[in-house]
Amino acid sequence: MSTLFKRIDTVFLQVNDFDGTIKWYCDVLGFTLRWKDDKGGYAALNIGETALTLVRSKTEPPKNANISFNFYTADIESAQQLLLQNNVNVGSINEDGQVKWFKFQDIEGNELEVCYFKE
Incomplete structure (x- = not known):
């Protein structure tokens, strides 16, 4: 284990429908909201030690051909x-x-x- 880093804190995912996507991850996948910043357009969802942070995008987020996690x-x-x-x-x-x-x-x-x- 690294003595410099304790863990991966979060993974970021860009979304267009910020509130709708938060609701979907909570309702369908059972995640819970850790915190939400409407002004900044960030919401962290609990899923164990590493959070999933949804980021409101002003443009169409790229759909990755490679899965990041x-x-x-x-x-x-x-x-x-x-x-x-x-x-x-x-x-x-x-x-x-x-x-x-x-x-x-x-x-x-x-x-x-x-x-x-x-x-």
């Missing part, structure tokens, strides 16, 4: 089913050795990924 789950099949039940655009579960993963899109069309591996 994964959400980890202990039960990938249940995670996929819960997203499907909430009408989320979800891909198939893939497996490569010890790792399973699937992709999904948030309300803004950002492509995200969920992974599982034995800890």
Whole structure:
């Protein structure tokens, strides 16, 4: 472990519909709001030790072809089913050795990924 850095504090994701996207992440994914700055256009969502910070964008945010981060789950099949039940655009579960993963899109069309591996 680095003696200089303790952890990754947050991951930033640009969005257009600031309030709608906050609501979606809380209602659909079960995140909770850590703090929100309407004037600055930032909102941090709790998801464990590292927050997800949504940033209001004044222009169309780029849709990354490369996924910048994964959400980890202990039960990938249940995670996929819960997203499907909430009408989320979800891909198939893939497996490569010890790792399973699937992709999904948030309300803004950002492509995200969920992974599982034995800890």
